[in-house]
Amino acid sequence: xxxxxxxxxxxxxxxxxxxxxxxxxxxxxxxxxxxxxxxxxxxxxxxxxxxxxxxxxxxxxxxxxxxxxxxxxxxxxxxxxxxxxxxxxxxxxxxxxxxxxxxxxxxxxxxxxxxxxxxxxxxxxxxxxxxxxxxxxxxxxxxxxxxxxxxxxxxxxxxxxxxxxxxxxxxxxxxxxxxxxxxxxxxxxxxxxxxxxxxxxxxxxxxxxxxxxxxxxxxxxxxxxxxxxxxxxxxxxxxxxxxxxxxxxxxxxxxxxxxxxxxxxxxxxxxxxxxxxxxx
Numbered sequence: 001x002x003x004x005x006x007x008x009x010x011x012x013x014x015x016x017x018x019x020x021x022x023x024x025x026x027x028x029x030x031x032x033x034x035x036x037x038x039x040x041x042x043x044x045x046x047x048x049x050x051x052x053x054x055x056x057x058x059x060x061x062x063x064x065x066x067x068x069x070x071x072x073x074x075x076x077x078x079x080x081x082x083x084x085x086x087x088x089x090x091x092x093x094x095x096x097x098x099x100x101x102x103x104x105x106x107x108x109x110x111x112x113x114x115x116x117x118x119x120x121x122x123x124x125x126x127x128x129x130x131x132x133x134x135x136x137x138x139x140x141x142x143x144x145x146x147x148x149x150x151x152x153x154x155x156x157x158x159x160x161x162x163x164x165x166x167x168x169x170x171x172x173x174x175x176x177x178x179x180x181x182x183x184x185x186x187x188x189x190x191x192x193x194x195x196x197x198x199x200x201x202x203x204x205x206x207x208x209x210x211x212x213x214x215x216x217x218x219x220x221x222x223x224x225x226x227x228x229x230x231x232x233x234x235x236x237x238x239x240x241x242x243x244x245x246x247x248x249x250x251x252x253x254x255x256x257x258x259x260x261x262x263x264x265x266x267x268x269x270x271x272x273x274x275x276x277x278x279x280x
Contacts, residue, residue, distance in 0.1 A: 073270055
């Protein structure tokens, strides 16, 4: 359920380019409540319980996880400065980032299960209605667009993610991104199928949460969502990871001195923020 996605807010400090990492991290409880209010109106009792869990999550994350992020970012910064960022190295960093997420997800899932037990059927119905509306909006954004338009949209989205780290891209770099976007295997429809299957199972379990099997089944749903992934989606994601790794390697090879200084500055700022957060 969407609550699981809320924990991504803890990972935001590793990806933010414009906002203060410390501001987001230290105000994360407020941000999560604001986000929750878009989906579920919690009762006072539910909010109080959520606040207690949130503090436990923050403590665990600050005491154990931030040092892992710091170590990885330091290693990545050294790689960027000292040698070529090969596709293999990029894939290793991507896998390490996924391991951060899986560890994070598995640690919080038992608490999310406990919190889910307190939801009413009305809250659950409203929640999944909101998720479906969100999905319909995503489908509508792509409606009527041909493959060329979708490729351009993908290239623009990727460019917007890269520019905060490097600054303005040159023509060669834009061409690399455009080439990647054309080779990218579209997995949108398979992803929608995957998400809808997962959500349908989650809703069915939540509406039957008094069942004896609810807790083990729902916990499995939270910690092993891959069981609902269609084979074609897994294949597409795997192929696209390889393409993305090659793109990142090629882009690194084309960075100008100015772009490298900007990237260095961004990574150094993130590392410094993580160090300061651990000391608070």
